[in-house]
Amino acid sequence: MSRAKADEDDYWNSSKFTLAFTFDEEDDDYTRLKESKKAVNSISALADEDDDDDDVEKVSWSGEPVGSISWSVKETASKLRPAGDSRELGFPKISASPSLPKNNSVYSLSSLFKGTAQYSTLDTPARHYAPELRKPKCEYKDYISNWSPQETILKMQQGKVVSLERFQSLQDKMLLLDKAVDGHDGNIITAILIYLKRSLCKEVLFRELVGRETALRHYIHYLKESGEQKVLLDLFSLSLSGSVHSLPFSPEDSLHVQDHYTLLERQIIIEENDKQVERTGQSDVFKRFPRKASILNMPLITTLYYSCFYHYSEPEGTYSSPANIRRTFKLAEKQYFLTALAARAKLKAWTDVDSLFTTRNWLGFTKKKSPVAFQRVLDILHKNNAPVQVLEVYVNLLEDLELKINMAHKFKCHDVIINVRRASYTLCSIILNSASVWL
C-alpha cells in the first residue's frame, strides 16, 4: 500500500496534505473495482434464476415501490379522468349514520398522546385531536377578557382561542407584542402582528416596529410569505427616514443594476438581429449550430460565450462582437480568455484557438502566452475532443518535465514522449561522455 500511495502522492505533493485517493483511470482501486464489478456481473446469471424473490421490493415502472404513497399519487395523476364523469356533481349525499371509528386504531389514543399534548391538561383528551368539538368562542368570552398580556400569550401558546380585541390602547398592544417576543414562539409573535396590522394604521405600526427587531423580522417574513409586496414597499420607503434598514440598493449595488440594464439592452438588440439571421439562413454558423435558446436574460458570461460562438470575427464596433462586450463590461483578461477558448474549441476552430495564445514581440517573433496555466487549457481542449496534433502543441509548452510526460500520456501524444525521452537520453549521454572525458 505504501508504495502505491507514494506514487499517487507525487502528483499532489504541492499540498501539505497527502490526499488519500485519486480517481485516475489507471488507478489500482479503479481496476480493482472494475474487476469486482465483472465478478459480480458474471454471477448474475445464477442470481436471476428466480426473480420473484419476496425480499425484493416490488417496483412499478416509475421505480417507486408498488403500494407506496408516492407511487399511488402518480397513479392517480396518470389516471385522471376529465372532471365530472360517473358521479353526481350537485349536492352529495352525506351518510346519515355516523360511522364508528375503526376499532383497531382508536383504543387508547388519548392516553398515548397525553405525553405529547400541546394543550393544557384542563382540556378533555378528545379535544386535543378534534378541535371541531370545541365549544364556540363566545362561551369563553367572559373570563378571557380578564387575562393579562402575559396570560393571553400563554393561553395562545397552549393553542387556546383567545380574543385580542380587549387590547385597544397602543400601550397594551405593544405590551402584548413584547410579551409575545419574550415567549420565543414565532407563531404567536406573528399572530399578534396580524392583529396589530388590522388594528393599527401602518405608519404607527411601522414606527413601533422600528425599535423591535425580532418583531420586525417576523413581520417582514409574514408579508413576504403572504405576498403583500405593496405593504413591504411601504415599509421600506417609511424605514428610509427611520434609517433602520437602508434602501434596497446601496450605491455599490446600483452600479450592478446599471450594468445589468446595459446587458439586457444589448441582449435585446442581439436577439432581434440573430433571430432574423437564423430565419433567413444567411449565416452558416447558425445553420450548423442552431440556437438552443434565446440569449435574453442570460448571464453576462453566457452572453460573451454566445458572442464568441456566433459573432467572433465581427469588428469591435458592433454591439454583438466579443471585443465590444469585453470592453463595455470591463471583463478581466482571464475571464474573456477562458470564455473565448471554450467557445472556439466547441466549434473546433483550432486556428482561432491558436491565435488566442499568439503574441508578437517587437522583433516580430511569435510566442505563445496564456493567462491561465496550459494544463487548464489542455483540459478544456481535451473536453472538446481536440485532435492529438492540437493537444501536442500545448503539451510541448508545459515547462514542468514530469507534468509534460504525464499529460502526454494522458492525451496520447506519443511524439512528445519520444522527444522528451530522446532529449533526456541525449543529455545523459552528453553527461556520460563529458564525464568519461574527465576520467
Place this chain on the structure above:
Amino acid sequence: MAQSIRRDSPELPDFSLLKRLARDQLIYLLEQLPGRKDLFIDADLMSPLDRIANVSTLKQHEVDKLYKVEYKPIVSTSDQLCFLIRPRLQSVKWICDVVNADKAAGKFRRYKLIFTPQKFYACENVLEEQGIFGDVTTDEWGFHLLPLDDDIISLELPEFFRDYFLDGNQRWVRTAGCVLHLLHSLYGPFSKVYGIGRCSKMAYESWREQVEEGEQKGRDGEIGSVFLFDRDVDYVTPMCSQVVYEGLVDDIFRIKCGCVEFGPEVTSSDKSLKVMLNSQDKVFNQIRNEHFSNVFGFLSQKAKNLQTAYDKRCGMDIKQIKTFVSEELKGLKQEHRLLSLHIGASESMMKKKTKQEFQELLKTEHSLLEGFDIRECITFIEEHINRQCSMIESLRLLCLLSLTENGDYGVDHLPTFANLKQLGILVEQPTGETLTAMENKVGKLVNDRAAGKLTDAFSSLAKKSHFRALSRRLNLVPKSDEEYDLRVPKDMAYIFSGAYVPLSCKLIEQVLERDGWTGLEEVTRLLNGQEFAADGKARSDTQRTILVMFLGGCTFSEISALRFLGKEKGYKFIIVTTAITNSARLIEALLDNRA
C-alpha cells in the same frame, strides 16, 4: 487518548414507537372525517408519509384517491376532501381557492385541513380572510419525528434553516421544544442538557415550559445527556466536500428521506431504482462511515467472498444443494444485489468526480482549512467562477474562504448576493467593504473589479480570524507532517481525509469529556457565547446514550464522525436533526430565485 477504558456502547432505544404513534394519530384524524374521501398531500410530505404508512393503510380508512398538492384547480369528484399539509400560507390560500371555486359552482363538499406538525395562527387567518373559516375543519397532526435509521431521527423540516437563521423567524422554536418534550416523555428523563446557540437556548426554554405544563414521570430514562447545537455555530463543516461514503452519495445523488434514486448509470439497466439506505442494507452499513478510498477495497473483497460462496455449490450433491438453496442462497442473492448496486454507485461517483477536478477542489478546501496558500486558493476560486462552473460550487468555496479567513462575514451575508440577483426586496445591509467585494462575485455579475476587490478584501483581513483561533485552540487541523492512515483512523478528522476535525463534533466531544463548558471559555467566547448546561436527575446507567439535536440541519459526515467518536469512547449517539443537509442544500436554501 484512545487508550482510555472503553466501555461497551449501550443499546439504542426503540424509535419505531415514534412511527407507530404518528401512524395511529393520522388514522385517528382521518376517521374524524367519516366516509370516503380524497386526500391531497403536500409534495414534501409524501416521502415521510411513505415511511410510516402505505396506501393500504390509507385505503382502510376510506381514503379513495391520493393527490399531490400542486396549486392547480382540482379534478376530484369526491364529496369529502382532506388536505395533509405543512402550515404554509401558500397551501392554505390554494385550499381557499378550491373551496371558493366550489362555492361559486354551487358544489357542496366537506373539507378537512390537517396541518403537520402544527398549525399556525397565520394559516387560520388566511381562512378567515378568505371567508371560509367555519366551512372547513382544521386539525394538527403531531408528526414531529421521523426515524430515518436506528440512530438518526429527522424533523424533515428543511425550511427551519432559512426561516430561523436567515429570516429570523422563530416559528419553529416551539416545534423544537415539542420534539424535546416528546422524546423526554417517551425516552426520558434526561440526566443533563448541554447546548450552544441562541435557538438551542430558546428551544430548551420552550421545552421546560411544556414540562411544567404537563406531568412528570418517575422512571428510568433511556437517553442520558442531550446536546443542542445551532447550525450557525459551525458553518465550516457543512461547507466542505464530503468524502465519507454516505456523505458522498448524498452530495452526488441526494439522499431524500433515507432513500436514494440511482439512475441508469448506476443500475446498468435502462431504469432508475429507488433504494433505501440504512442499517438494514448489510453492505451499505459496512461502508457508510468509511472514507471513500477504503470503499473499493472493501467492495472487491466482498465480491470475491461472494464468488467463493456461490462457487461452493459446484461439486455438491443434491442434498447439499438443497440446504444451500434453502439456507444460503437467499442471503447471497440479496447481498449480490446490494453489492452490485454499491459498486455501480462507486463507479459512477468516481467518474463524476474526475470530471469536476475533484482533487484540485479538495486540495483547495484543505488549504483553506489549514490557512495555507490562500492566494492560490483565491486564484482557483476565481478561475472556477470565470469558467462558469456550477454557481453553487463557487459560492460554496467563497463561503469556505470567508468562513475560514474571518468569522465576521460569510454565510450570513449570502442572502445579500442571492437577493441582489433578484434585485431583492429586502437586503440586509451589513457594513464592511469586504462584503461588497463578495457581492460582486455572484455568478452573473462577475467582472474584473470583483476579482480585484476580492484580493483587496483579502489583504485587509490582516486581523486574526475566529476560525483560525478556534482551529488552533481545539486542534482541528492535525499536524500535517504525520502520515494519516485512513484505514485505521485515529480521530474524527478521517471524515475529511485527515485534514480537519469537524468543529461541531469536536465541541460535542469536548463538552462530554469535561462534563460541561468549563475550560472552554475562550472557545465559547470566539463562538459568541450562548452556551449552557443544565442538570437533570443524573442516572449513571444511561449516561452514555447521548442525543445530539442539530437545529438547522446536519450532514452525513458529521453523523459518521459522531459514530466514530461513539465507538472510540463507548458512547452511543442518537442524532436528531431538523433535516439532513449538505453544502448544496444550505446554499440553495439561501437562493431567492425559487419563486
